[in-house]
Amino acid sequence: MGCLESKDCLILGIDCSTRYTAVGYAKGDRVIGEMALDIGRYQSSLLPGLVEKLLSFVGFTLTDIDAVATTIGPGYFTGVRVGLSYAMTLAFGLEVPVIPILSLKALACDFLFVKNVVVIPVIWARGHEYYASAFESNGNDFIEIIEPKVIEEKELHSMINGISKRRSEQIFVIGDDVVRFRAKPEGACLVPNSTRGSNVAKLGFRFRSEAKCPSEIRALYLREPYS
Structure with a gap:
């Protein structure tokens, strides 16, 4: 976790809790790139590509990521689940912590x-x-x-x-x-404002002391999914 104390640490921010899929990167509290798209039911299939495409655009690779900040809810049930699942899977693979952020x-x-x-x-x-x-x-x-x-x-x-x-x-x-x-x-x-992925990343740096192992992260749904 020592690398998170550096203002040059690279944090990926992910939010899928609303209609938009938002991803962004920050080095410490400095924004270096972000995007937000309304991709609906294609979130789970397109999210990994969006993360890597934006990362390539700002000149980094996945192995440069020091932590993943992700919203844990509340919000659109499927989106929260997709964003959180991907963030945890990616963090496991990269062996980096996850920083949970209230949507x-x-x-x-x-x-x-x-x-x-x-x-x-x-x-x-x-x-x-x-x-x-x-x-x-x-x-x-x-x-x-x-x-x-x-x-x-x-x-x-x-x-x-x-x-x-x-x-x-x-x-x-x-x-x-x-x-x-x-x-x-x-x-x-x-x-009528939407969540910015870069804001999730910046909050991740601000609350880096709350970084956890991916297996310890839990969603905050507040209610059961509508059936």
Whole structure:
């Protein structure tokens, strides 16, 4: 794990928890490449090629990877399973650790260095339900103020309204799935943002102390798959 202390360590970031398949690379906290594609049911077959193609484009090979950072959920059930399975398999083969990243935190990462905001990332669960959490950003880090949960849209709007009334910070509700809302929540700005693979990689470096053996990584689904 000593190599992860170097700001030149190469971290692969993977996120398949939403509609997009996102991969990215960072050397320490510096982005060196990323891509995100809507490839639907072809995730499992195309993900390895995307990882290697982007790696080749930025001038590295698989053996240069020092760690794999991957979102563990919650999110789209099949996507979480595909991304996590590939990340673990790749890490086993390369004999490198896996750094588990909460998908909702990765989705909110673009607001990490924005001061005095509350960020509420949301990912569609099913029907009118969403995975959601809430973070306060102090300009350097996230402070979790509401832990990840499955919540019905009406309750989600009530939660957002309650935060708006209790706090003075600007509130951003982010995620591609905000377009599914039947009504706009009061007191918040909607940002149809997707997760960036480079953000997963950068969070991997930030939380490198949480790196684990691939066999120790577990998904966070929050609910049983819809049947």
